[in-house]
Amino acid sequence: MRSQVIKRAIPDVFKTQPGVSSDDAAADTGANGAVSVDRPEFRGPVSYGPLKLATRYLLSPLAGFTTLPFRRIVRNIGGVGLATTDLVNCRALLSQNDRTMQMIATHAEDQPFAVQIFGSDPKFVAAAAQFLEERGGVATIDINMGCPVNRIAGAGSGAGMMCDAAGTTSLVQKVVESVSLPVSVKMRLGWDDDNLTAPFFAKEFEQIGVCAIAIHGRTREQGFSGTVSRPGIRKVVEAVEKIPVVGNGDVRNVADAATMIRETGCHAVSIGRAALANPWIFRQLDEWERTGTYSPAGTFEERLQLMVQQYRFLAEQHPPKRAIILFRKMAHWYLKGMRIRRKLRGDFQFVKTPAEFEAALERIRREGPVGGNRSGVLSDCHIPVPSGPVDKW
Numbered sequence: 001m002r003s004q005v006i007k008r009a010i011p012d013v014f015k016t017q018p019g020v021s022s023d024d025a026a027a028d029t030g031a032n033g034a035v036s037v038d039r040p041e042f043r044g045p046v047s048y049g050p051l052k053l054a055t056r057y058l059l060s061p062l063a064g065f066t067t068l069p070f071r072r073i074v075r076n077i078g079g080v081g082l083a084t085t086d087l088v089n090c091r092a093l094l095s096q097n098d099r100t101m102q103m104i105a106t107h108a109e110d111q112p113f114a115v116q117i118f119g120s121d122p123k124f125v126a127a128a129a130q131f132l133e134e135r136g137g138v139a140t141i142d143i144n145m146g147c148p149v150n151r152i153a154g155a156g157s158g159a160g161m162m163c164d165a166a167g168t169t170s171l172v173q174k175v176v177e178s179v180s181l182p183v184s185v186k187m188r189l190g191w192d193d194d195n196l197t198a199p200f201f202a203k204e205f206e207q208i209g210v211c212a213i214a215i216h217g218r219t220r221e222q223g224f225s226g227t228v229s230r231p232g233i234r235k236v237v238e239a240v241e242k243i244p245v246v247g248n249g250d251v252r253n254v255a256d257a258a259t260m261i262r263e264t265g266c267h268a269v270s271i272g273r274a275a276l277a278n279p280w281i282f283r284q285l286d287e288w289e290r291t292g293t294y295s296p297a298g299t300f301e302e303r304l305q306l307m308v309q310q311y312r313f314l315a316e317q318h319p320p321k322r323a324i325i326l327f328r329k330m331a332h333w334y335l336k337g338m339r340i341r342r343k344l345r346g347d348f349q350f351v352k353t354p355a356e357f358e359a360a361l362e363r364i365r366r367e368g369p370v371g372g373n374r375s376g377v378l379s380d381c382h383i384p385v386p387s388g389p390v391d392k393w
Helices: 068-077 090-095 098-103 122-135 158-163 165-178 198-207 230-239 254-264 273-277 281-291 300-315 320-337 342-348 354-367
Strands: 027-029 035-037 057-059 082-089 113-118 140-145 183-188 212-216 245-248 268-271
Touching (some): 035 254, 068 082, 158 165, 198 230, 230 245, 254 281, 268 281, 300 320, 342 354
Antiparallel strands (some): 027 035
């Protein structure tokens, strides 16, 4: 099947005022820095079965990034209704290998907490769900039907499940019936533009007891190219009777969330990559829904403090040297968001010991951001998405 070239779907996240789209005439910045965005009509409170969420703003699963330390960071800032792990291989989970068990690790601050699982064999997927329920600490289980990566979708998991209506419906039903925890599904609009099966699946899943549907508004063939189809998401919203539908894709700020809710009628919004650039986005969204305005994201100094805190959370799980190596990937995005010059960002990727870590932080603290803006709004942060033909991922 032919695939399109994947373009970078998230342009400069902070190109304009935080939370304000350059073409959004309804946004206004006050003298105190608070930003006003017109509010759409919100649906009622969001529940995943008996689980009532504090807000309608969810942290999307994002491989390599939505780890426990990052989830604790956004939880501490506030505004998160539900946070989900990276996608977890069902077979690896049942084998309880170290890496997978670290992926499902949680904390008292990390609640309510969802684990996203993937697999194509109903027996293993159901067994993985039962394992999570018996282990405890998990509020809800999410089945991945959206991952476009070839090694997953090509094996019949992730987005590949959208090509088998009967088999997929049977698998999901088996999982729902095997546990008492709420079970949700995240999927794409379909495999390609000729097979937009998400509304069909949403309707079927509601009938068999799925508690919620999260929908990324692109097809598998698109990968992350082009733009999200909000009319496509709306068709999924219209296909269900009662369960919440979570809109996902191209939500980079509050104005984008307002557009998503207004144009799709979705009950909730899920955010992934934009949270890497702006961990304050959930608090901003919650503040905006309640008041109509929201405060700017963190300054250079606040981001630096957040970066150090996330490393400390990681060091609670791993020896210091191992924690530093694991943290370098996330540190790169903190430093980009802080507008640290490229040379210092590059140097940080070579730190290996606590002493080198502290020395690198001191250089960053001393030099500050490009432009010297330590206390104001930072700008021009870019979070890339996978590139190249989708079938090569």
